[in-house]
Amino acid sequence: MLEGVMLLWFVLAAISLLFVAIDIRTTPESPVLKWGFALLTAYTGVVGAFLYVLGCREPLPGLHERYVAARWRQTLGSTMHCVAGDGVGILAGAVLASVLGLAGPTEVIVEYVLGFALGWMVFQALFMREMAGGSYSRSLASTFIPELLSMNLLMAGMVPTVMALRMLIAFGADPLTPAFWFLMSIGLLVGFVIAYPMNWWLVANHLKHGMMTVPGGCARHNAAPRRCCRRTQRAARRACGMEAKSAPQPPVPVMSLLSFAALAAGLAVAFSFGAG
Numbered sequence: 001m002l003e004g005v006m007l008l009w010f011v012l013a014a015i016s017l018l019f020v021a022i023d024i025r026t027t028p029e030s031p032v033l034k035w036g037f038a039l040l041t042a043y044t045g046v047v048g049a050f051l052y053v054l055g056c057r058e059p060l061p062g063l064h065e066r067y068v069a070a071r072w073r074q075t076l077g078s079t080m081h082c083v084a085g086d087g088v089g090i091l092a093g094a095v096l097a098s099v100l101g102l103a104g105p106t107e108v109i110v111e112y113v114l115g116f117a118l119g120w121m122v123f124q125a126l127f128m129r130e131m132a133g134g135s136y137s138r139s140l141a142s143t144f145i146p147e148l149l150s151m152n153l154l155m156a157g158m159v160p161t162v163m164a165l166r167m168l169i170a171f172g173a174d175p176l177t178p179a180f181w182f183l184m185s186i187g188l189l190v191g192f193v194i195a196y197p198m199n200w201w202l203v204a205n206h207l208k209h210g211m212m213t214v215p216g217g218c219a220r221h222n223a224a225p226r227r228c229c230r231r232t233q234r235a236a237r238r239a240c241g242m243e244a245k246s247a248p249q250p251p252v253p254v255m256s257l258l259s260f261a262a263l264a265a266g267l268a269v270a271f272s273f274g275a276g
Contacts, residue, residue, distance in 0.1 A: 006179065010045075013045030016046045020041045024056075027056060028214045030212040033077055033081060037051075037084075040052075040084050043185050043189070045185065056073070056076075071200070071203065071204065075199050076196075078202060078209065081123065082150040082199065085124065087115070089111075089114035089115035090111045090155075090158070092118075094111055094180075096110060097110050108155070108159055112151070120143060120144060124143040124146075124147050125140040146207045148256070150195050152260060153194050153195040153198045153262055154191040154194065157190045157192075158190060160267075194266075201248075
């Protein structure tokens with residue numbers, strides 16, 4: 001029964017990824033977020049494809065910017081970008097932990113460090129540095145807190161989910177088995193859901209970008225890609241209000257404490273499964 005469920009999951013995931021990879025080429029979205037949706041679909045299968053169609057795919061030519069302007073779609077883009085980047089590091093950490101024979105808190109630390117480092121330093125700071133005027137150092141500084149808060153909630157949902165499923169599914173910790181990838185997919189999906197409210201707050205308070213719209217000529221004809229990228233990032237800052245100076249409410253320290261409290265609660269639940 002379980003083998004059949006996993007087989008269906010992977011088949012649908014492959015079909016969904018193929019659809020997104022082909023269809024998103026004509027969507028006037030930032031290249032970074034295009035890759036993000038492809039990664040999210042690889043993690044979550046048909047759910048990722050559904051979110052792409054519902055939240056990013058241009059309904060009619062010329063309507064993308066207005067279509068993605070809704071706050072929930074902006075938040076979808078923000079959460080997707082977090083999970084896509086962090087997920088690569090988390091999966092690498094899970095594989096590395098298995099190879100090295102690490103388990104429990106040590107495994108979680110490896111996954112957290114690699115996930116946060118890759119998500120923050122590459123997917124956020126490096127790929128989105130144009131939003132900080134092209135400066136990588138400024139981009140690192142401006143994306144640290146948003147990435148940290150989002151990562152905490154992602155792990156708060158993912159870790160207990162994976163730990164609980166490992167109690168039910170044999171070989172769930174072995175990356176050479178389909179069960180490992182199935183469990184990690186479900187874990188990242190749950191982490192996405194748990195991280196969504198925090199990303200709503202980040203987008204609403206102008207601390208993180210959401211969806212973007214590449215000007216039509218650049219998206220469809222690949223004209224002047226560097227100038228196109230700069231225009232896109234400036235438009236994204238205006239669309240998301242990231243140039244605003246109003247103080248976030250609730251304040252950042254309060255939300256930081258909340259994110260760490262959620263992470264601690266998630267880890268406590270996760271390790272209770274291990275203790276049992």
